[in-house]
Amino acid sequence: MAGRRILLTGGAGYIGSHTYLALSEAGHAVTILDSFENARRSVVDRLGRITGRPVDVIDADVRDAAALDAAFAQGRFEAVVHFAALKAVSDSVKRPLDYFDVNVGGLTTLLKVMEAHDCRRLVFSSSATVYGVPDETPTPETAEFRAMNPYGQTKIIGEQLLGWLSASDPRWAIGILRYFNPAGAHASTMIGEDPRDIPNNLMPFISKVATGELPKISVFGDDYDTPDGTGVRDYIHVEDLARGHVLSLGKLFESGEGHLVNLGTGRGYSVLEVISAYKRASNRDLAFEIAPRRPGDVPIYVASAEKAAEVLGFRTEKTLDQMCASSWAWISGEHSGGTD
Ligand code: UDP
16 A cells, blocks of 8 residues: 555554554654653654654644644645543543543544545544443454443543544544553564553553562452453553554555454453463562452453454454563663653
8 A cells, every 4th residue: 555644643652652663664654743741752762763764743732723733734644543542541530521621522623623624534542441341252343332431431422423423424434443452562672651650551560560660469359250350351462453553544545434343362361361471571570469359340351353354354463472571671671761
């Protein structure tokens, strides 16, 4: 496929930065738009070092219509890959207005500017969280929406908004990607997940216990109805996930039609299995204790990966061991732990 001019909102974040590399490698001309509220500026410099090319970056918030308008006037983008959003579940319970403002308001602002500039191709970051506690595992895309918290609700509303928009005008082609649990880091060891605060998510938390930054892992519940009683998730290597976006975008251009797919591996691992895999990868003894269940947690999330294979030809390539090894290479290497 010929290279396209792509706007990547939230492109300095964890999944966004890996997707920047995948899109660039596929020959696209990518411009990052990021507010840097929850991303590090050093990431941009690193992306430039990895690709050997200057990185085109716009420092702006996705709710800023004037900034988006100026970006489109200059960049004449043919498609948008939209990551810019807030994503912490417990935070969303504490400040729902901010989540609706950024995740729904930001999306609406972006779509209006896209329409004004005759750009109607979009890849949208959604999440397995839209399934709430699903009836079926592995969970197919046909499972119903169940909001468990404001964050999940914003993703459901985003998907519904995009559905109505596509129905209003067939020129829109929108790929909705429901991510399962992204993990791991880029093979260069120059970018990876590096939250500013104490991590909420399992893999970055384990990685900080492995480096000695945090004392021990709390395993949130061992009395779930799962093989070892701990929560089961479908972890997907962030490089596989990034490749899913390249395929989604290619499909939008090729077919002119939208799609809705899960991006996961189709196989689940328990918290204890992830800790064991990380022990092997890091060769560190990882202390953990069984703690109470985390409120709002779901026992099992595993994707049905069939539709993504059928529609996009997407199949994951990397294993849990590779996720742990790349996470460890990144977090124990010289490039992580930025202060900017
Ligand atoms: N988890 C845990 N300890 C932690 C963080 C997470 O036991 O410090 C568990 C959590 O209960 C869930 C799994 O690890 O079963 C994945 O949690 P994460 O927050 O990474 O993802 P999500 O809950 O969004 O799927």
